Amino acid sequence: MYHVIKGLVLTESQCWDPDSERSYQDLFDKLDTNKDGKVDVAELRAGITAMGMSFRRGAAEKIVSSGDENKDGGLDFNEFNKYLKEHEKKLRLTFKSLDKNNDGHIDASEIKQSLEELGMDITKEEAQTILQSMDIDGTMMVDWNEWRDHFLFNPAHNLNEIIRYWKHSSVLDIGESIAIPDEFTEEEKISGGWWKQLSAGAMAGAVSRTGTAPLDRVKVFMQVHSSKSNRVTLLGGFKQMIKEGGMASLWRGNGVNVLKIAPETAIKFMAYEQYKKLLTPEGGKVQTHQRFMAGSLAGATAQSSIYPMEMMKTRLTLGKTGQYNGMFDCAKKILRKEGIKAFYKGYTPNMIGIIPYAGIDLAVYESLKNAWLSRYAKDTANPGILVLLGCGTISSTCGQLASYPLALLRTRMQAQATLEVSDKSTMTGLMKGIMANEGFFGLYRGILPNFMKVIPAVSLSYVVYEYMKTGLGISK
Numbered sequence: 001m002y003h004v005i006k007g008l009v010l011t012e013s014q015c016w017d018p019d020s021e022r023s024y025q026d027l028f029d030k031l032d033t034n035k036d037g038k039v040d041v042a043e044l045r046a047g048i049t050a051m052g053m054s055f056r057r058g059a060a061e062k063i064v065s066s067g068d069e070n071k072d073g074g075l076d077f078n079e080f081n082k083y084l085k086e087h088e089k090k091l092r093l094t095f096k097s098l099d100k101n102n103d104g105h106i107d108a109s110e111i112k113q114s115l116e117e118l119g120m121d122i123t124k125e126e127a128q129t130i131l132q133s134m135d136i137d138g139t140m141m142v143d144w145n146e147w148r149d150h151f152l153f154n155p156a157h158n159l160n161e162i163i164r165y166w167k168h169s170s171v172l173d174i175g176e177s178i179a180i181p182d183e184f185t186e187e188e189k190i191s192g193g194w195w196k197q198l199s200a201g202a203m204a205g206a207v208s209r210t211g212t213a214p215l216d217r218v219k220v221f222m223q224v225h226s227s228k229s230n231r232v233t234l235l236g237g238f239k240q241m242i243k244e245g246g247m248a249s250l251w252r253g254n255g256v257n258v259l260k261i262a263p264e265t266a267i268k269f270m271a272y273e274q275y276k277k278l279l280t281p282e283g284g285k286v287q288t289h290q291r292f293m294a295g296s297l298a299g300a301t302a303q304s305s306i307y308p309m310e311m312m313k314t315r316l317t318l319g320k321t322g323q324y325n326g327m328f329d330c331a332k333k334i335l336r337k338e339g340i341k342a343f344y345k346g347y348t349p350n351m352i353g354i355i356p357y358a359g360i361d362l363a364v365y366e367s368l369k370n371a372w373l374s375r376y377a378k379d380t381a382n383p384g385i386l387v388l389l390g391c392g393t394i395s396s397t398c399g400q401l402a403s404y405p406l407a408l409l410r411t412r413m414q415a416q417a418t419l420e421v422s423d424k425s426t427m428t429g430l431m432k433g434i435m436a437n438e439g440f441f442g443l444y445r446g447i448l449p450n451f452m453k454v455i456p457a458v459s460l461s462y463v464v465y466e467y468m469k470t471g472l473g474i475s476k
Helices: 002-009 021-031 041-050 059-068 077-098 106-117 124-132 144-153 159-167 188-191 193-211 213-225 234-245 248-252 254-259 260-281 286-320 327-338 340-346 347-377 385-418 428-437 440-444 445-452 454-472
Strands: none
Touching: 021 077, 041 059, 041 106, 041 327, 059 077, 059 445, 077 106, 106 124, 106 260, 124 144, 193 213, 193 254, 193 260, 193 454, 213 234, 213 248, 213 254, 213 385, 213 445, 234 248, 234 445, 254 260, 254 286, 254 327, 260 286, 286 327, 286 340, 286 385, 327 340, 327 385, 347 385, 385 428, 385 445, 385 454, 428 440, 445 454
16 A cells, blocks of 8 residues: 555655645545535545545545534544644554564554454464455565554554444344344543443344344244144234234333343343453453353343343233233232242243353354455455454354253243143253254244345344444444
């Protein structure tokens, strides 16, 4: 990129001098294609593309909005010059923080060490791939000029941006909140960016769950009522529910399912931070296995805290018209008829299910991420939104597939009091009964609507999350 800039904006007799306003003036003149004395978003985007630079979606918009002091929709030369100089200062600080041995160069081992300090474990090969995207002269080291020129028109000026590229699950909500929480940088924790991202994720989850609530209800209906002797199909389940309670009944139980997002997210985040501190030596970096353990324990803590709401969601979802007059009425009736222990029916399979879900979700995501970095990360560590959503969707689906039998056992145990059966089986007894009467695939009743809701759930989550980020002023 350094040579591209030189070729575009400088004559053979000139040298690129970052401190020279003449160099910035030549660059500005090249970008200002309509010669109106301003560089707008379209001109900046076209200029960056012409330079052969790889940049993130929204980079041109962010640069213009950051430097546009008079809010006229473009950068005049003074604004352009000021933005680049301020941006270079930030890049210089980041470069120095990466240059561990102060030799004026960054190598793969320094990139690996810096990312590990931020909680992201990568291999030596992955660090070399990131380095190659910036290395112009092929020395496998990056000096200040290469670093500056690579990020000159990238609004990211902090190494934490590389972590944000591969931040996992807060965008995705497919109805099961037992994935390992996201990492937040110290900058995000201090600035308050963490709560904005959690809020955006919670709102995305609320809309996503509401949009896919009919599929979720028919899944629960099939888990509880479908068997070899009483087969409930997807279409048949919808017909039964609509016949019994009308179209509105398809969203029965969705209110409590949405309400539990906020406390569960907050508890899981706070618990995750505390467990990481307990499991990591003072001053040490968080290893992948420690992150898995902390995430699983945080998920268990959050699920334990809100499990009565999970129980009520199942009862409301399976309830008939007029049986319950809202969440509080449901809670009172359960307490009066079955006692306090009823709120924790199915708790054991739910807790056990966290381990395969979180473990497989994390392992598959890391494998997909590493495969992408090793094969395609030539110019940038940013995989793009389609790759991120694809990796997240596949890993979450694999996690659900592994833990689904336990989720089915949980739902059946929660619903036992509503069924006309005298035998209130334990988890092992229930599993043996299902295996004996329905076979192995009986443990996967309702899996079809569960998979059907993944794509719309992910799509809704992402769209709402992006709108919320814009509304809350979260930088991309």
